[in-house]
Amino acid sequence: MVTGAIRVGSFAAQREREQVLTGLFRSHCVELVRLAYVLLGDRQRAEETVQEVYLSLFRHWPPRDHASALAYLRAGVINQCRSDQRRTIRARRGEPHLRASLLWSENASDTATDVVIRDEASRLAELVRALPRRQREVITCRYYLQLSERETAELLEIGIGSVKTHAHRGLAALQTRLEGSR
Known part of the structure; x- marks a missing residue:
């Protein structure tokens, strides 16, 4: 009987976690992808970076408080971008990276x-x-x-x-x- 109560409690906690993460994703994903894009210059890498950071938040749940979750996501994006840039620099060994590309926009018009x-x-x-x-x-x-x-x-x-x-x-x-x- 106690086991059933634990399951219900953990189910409620898991549901709350999913709701908070879903809300954070809907509210801030585009902003975080744009942040990563500004730092990396590549839309696909930016999207992957944000995805990795959300996954990290999911794995390390719960944050100190729900308000710190957005700060965790922003810091995670910046840190992931740093790591990605270091890997890229090491891989290229000084090869210049000059690339002109348009900023990504949800509603791009012509x-x-x-x-x-x-x-x-x-x-x-x-x-x-x-x-x-x-x-x-x-x-x-x-x-x-x-x-x-x-x-x-x-x-x-x-x-x-x-x-x-x-x-x-x-x-x-x-x-x-x-x-x-x-």
């Missing part, structure tokens, strides 16, 4: 304005990917995810002063490169 916007976004994404790793991560967290300096520092596990420094240097480098390409 109007002239949209093409120009996507072209500019693609150019900006390439410039962001060309930044040093820490600047790229800070710029992505601060301006793409719109995290505060404190949230960015916590997510990247660095000091707030470092966030400010990397954001300043990254923005200066982007501005210089944008002005130089006009």
Whole structure:
């Protein structure tokens, strides 16, 4: 009889976990894929990265609290992207990776304005990917995810002063490169 009660309790806990994960997936999957895309520059790798992070959250359930699950997912995506980039760099052994591709969009259209916007976004994404790793991560967290300096520092596990420094240097480098390409 006790065994039946444990099963019911574990079934309810498993159902709650599935509901929370499903809600997180529906609410944040596209945002996380875009984050990974900005860092990796490849849609398929970005989707695989996000998939791996959701699977990791599922395996390591429960998080400290449900509110920390999104932070876990974001940190996981950034860390997986770092690992993926290290593997790619080792595999290529310094081979330059210059690739122009459009940012992925759910509802891409072909109007002239949209093409120009996507072209500019693609150019900006390439410039962001060309930044040093820490600047790229800070710029992505601060301006793409719109995290505060404190949230960015916590997510990247660095000091707030470092966030400010990397954001300043990254923005200066982007501005210089944008002005130089006009």
